[in-house]
Amino acid sequence: MLSWVSQQAQAQTPPTQATIYVVNNGWHTGLIVPAASFKLRFPALQHRFGNANYFEIGWGDKGFYQAKEITASITLKAMLGLSGSIMHFVGLTDTPGAYLSKEQIKPICLSNTQLDQLNQAIGDSLALNEQHDVQPLGPGLYGDSEFYAAVGNYYLLNTCNSWTAQRLARAGLPIWSRFKLTAASVMNAIGDLPAQCQAE
Template identity: 50%
Template sequence: MKLFFLAALHLITACAAQPYAPAPLADQAQSSTTVYVVSHGWHTGFVVPADALQARIPALKTRFTDTPFLEIGWGDKGFYQAQEITTGLTLRAMFWSSGAILHVVAVPRNVRRYFANSEQASFCLSERNYTALLDFIAASFAKDPQGRVQPLKQGIYGDSQFYEGVGTYHLFNTCNKWTAKGLQQAGFDLSPTFKLTAGSVMAQVRGDSHICPQTAP
């Protein structure tokens, strides 16, 4: 029982829509947009150019003005916003989640410098696969009856904000599995089923032949 709890805790602390058949990753000659996956130890998220996502969700343009990139992470509503992590909070997130939430952070132009203390991997996507990834991210935001995203409290670092999310967090549907689903939508040849840890996600990103033709900022 203790080992099970420790394993579950390992997965849950990572995270403080039916997929369509994705198009294969474009080759280097066709790649056009640089995207990042950032690992903060146990938790992963995407860093994407702000403009295209803000075009899909205008409220993000109002909230995050003049930022070239946005980091987006998905997780359990109660756990992600908590100031202090407790055993009870961990168990609730694993088995009785209070709902999903998205964390959005304004990121300056030099992504690698901003996340210098985090593991990073970059890849390039064709227009088709980039659009598919953006659609996946945009669909992860919960909307009110008027189609507007629902901001919650301020985020946990930098210029950041929490938003109501779509989906159900549990032991086998973690933030890292959400990232893996996004990669699948973007054309990565993977199954998100067992991508429950940050390490498994980062290994997948680094293992695919998607190196950008030019050095990313």
């Protein structure tokens, strides 16, 4: 496993802290993080999202996430973990608040060490090629977005919301990641975490 190297100069964050966001789309949660470290580590992301300052990142079932129409068969395969997983990156050039309402996002202040740990946890979910770069799988769902190959299996007890909670726990945040199966359970668990960093 490649180690995550902090690049504070490129990340354009305060010296000791950074704000990340948990985004709630109703049934699905994801993470919004500064893009610079990801673009530095993965050349394909720099090429694809050269102007992005943030990435909105989600993980989920490959068949369900990409489906243009949700069928009973697709849903059953997702619940049973038969489709594999995929990641969704959206490039944001402005701050998340320019795209999403306050009700949709929860800011969380992290130390730069915690941010590095979160980036590592997110990066560990990507399925990389022989050059240790991301593998694009086609256009994303909205905005400036793309799907990428991922590792791990989505199933009934390991959902996109479980993934979000697990990444936050790996960043060192005081969140119990088990049984975070719904968006509401994730948002309730992070409700008391420190909000946007005062230095920003």
